[in-house]
Amino acid sequence: MSDLEAFRKETRAWLETNCPPEMRDGAGGEENICWGGRNWTFQSDAQKAWLDLMAQKGWTVPAWPKEYGGGGLSKDEVKILKVEMRKLKCRSPLESFGIWMLGPALLKYGTHEQKAHFLPPIARGEIRWCQGYSEPNAGSDLASLQCKCEDKGDHWLVNGQKIWTSYADASDWIFVLVRTDSKAKKHDGISFILVDMSSPGVSTKPIKLISGKSPFCETFFDDVKVPKEHSSGVSAVVGTLNRGWDVAKYLLTHEREMIGGGGGGLLGGRGIGEMAVQQIGVDENGRLADPILRGKVAQAEIDGWAFLLTMERMKDEAKAGAGQNAGMGAKSSMLKYYGTEFNKRRFELFMDCGGSESLEWEGERTEDGKLARGWLRTKANSIEGGTSEVQLNIISKRILGLPDA
């Protein structure tokens, strides 16, 4: 038996023994996610037990090094763990911006001290992070951000406002892009800094969206003092001072892959065709009763499938070290653009299939308009993390080599 096969067997046995039955329902909806953090209220004892057991193994962040709270697994082992979890319908023990975003940034740009200080609490679900990027006047043109960060000797002084900070009102810490040099060119005076949300002067205000939900906040910094070092040797700034744009770009690439991937990943669930048959019905030949909708559904499924295969190919190319021509960086813009536009198209079709029932906003029958709210949520897909138009600009310039105007 190969080492990987042995690992698969062990993993499966461990999951079978340790994953509580309540956590084996395959539930993946946003409402079932365990986000962790100081203010987190566990939805059940099983949710807490599952998080603790997985964290002890380092499997909340299986690919991170063991010394920083991870599992130290190889890519192949991570894949096996995911497959086995899916087979047993295990819920994800923990999700967070710390895992998705800050962790990868620290692993690439952080010092050993920063990693040792910040990563293990993320892995254990003790500290919940949020991301402070956009500002009211810095959306698509993110690099024009103005949130000011002044050097006051033993501390930084932060003043300004961030917007679209996901779950800022429930988070413990924030990683923020701030302007540390106002005289430099716009990309060159930005730094990436870590701030405790409980610091005096930090406040948040939820933004109510068209879906009726408020996943995003405005976050205000009024004379917020951030120590230069959060602990001995643990700098508040990640990477080089004034080179925060490098970190931000790296993370945006990550985010794009995630958002793009989300659009495709959902495709693995209920197909559009399946939903259409259930809601519209078929004619005597077994064809969807609405022929024009049938054509649209089929076209969408073709594109969705081809998109999934493209994600697979991009991953395989990256793994094989191919595709150096453009680099995965710019290619993530393709995944982001196509995946989010596709997801919007998919939800438009869901709404078409659901007809008037899909328009119900309240009531048990529709779980308070779950579909309608989901449909509205997808409209942000092609805005957040860089709009579709920004992605097309990136593809034009970085992949196709077309010139600036």
Place this chain on the structure above:
Amino acid sequence: MALILTEEQEMLKESARGFLDEKAPVAALRKLRDERSEDGFSRELWKDMADMGWAGILVDEEHGGSGFGFVGAGVLAEEMGRTLSASPFLSTSVLAATALKKFASDAMKGEYLPKISTGDILMAVAVDEGRKHAPAQTAMAAEKSGNGFKLSGSKSFVADGHVADKLIVAARTAGAPGEEAGLTLFLVDRKAKGVEVERTIMVDSRNAARLDFDGVDVTGDDVIGEVDNGFAALEGVLSAGRAGLAAEMSGSAQAAFEMTTGYLKERKQFGQVIGAFQALQHRAAHLYCEIELMKSATLKALQELDNAFGMAGVTCSLAKAKAGEVAKLAALEAVQMHGGIGMTDEYDIGLYLKRIRVAQEMFGDTAYHADRLARMRGY
């Protein structure tokens, strides 16, 4: 299995590109067209391709082939699509080779596969009868006659039909048009009594023919696969053809796209290169994404043909549907973004537009395959 080419396949691709750029650039197709070549391809070039193992790319080594499999065949089709290279590759080396290799008797394999590999025999597959691809609608009659059958009816849009030595013909031994059951595949000599061939000059300057059969005698030995149960074999052959065409279109679309982005970087209007205009940039970037999707679907279909031939029909339909739509978009955008020069015969882009239109139609257009996938998916 990783969705990328192996090292060996990459090498094949590289050598194919070098060879085709030198020996079969777009100018070669133009020459065939302008000289009104009788064959519609260069026999000398085909001999060279056979010598390199291309004619027998799907044929196993024991029958003299190079045994590269469907991904290898797709790599060649894609490269040929880049230069619009005319050859009997699709008809003989993909369609006929698949029919023989997967469904024919050992005797038939032993007789024909080696000749395919050496380039000494050309074959064509005759399926369609009407304007649109509809294999189950096959009406051509194969009536029992003594120990054999008599074929009567007509076929259209038969690639290389006028140059093929042998024809693989789908005919009805039972049932009625519209039914999948009752079809049988026959191997027929093009020069057999009762076969009439009319070469049809097509918009893409590539080979096609209409065939008429008037009581053509065939025997049980000429059957490929099973009598009355030929539909599965036909679908297998068509799957290979669809994936091959998808690969070819992928190559043509990529070449057209590269010409277009090249033009965007060099053509100046309003005092700057037109590629600096966002209206064009965004269209080009969108097309880039679509082309990537086409490449993924095509490679997957080819891999499935190699790994699970009998199950590959659905991905081959995906690839044909996606490639047809994307290659068309690439051709249309190419002409529009080139502006006036794209409308001239002298410029190559029009040749891409024409070939893509034909490849798009052959063995089912996007609508045909979208419908097929919908049926397979239960709606």
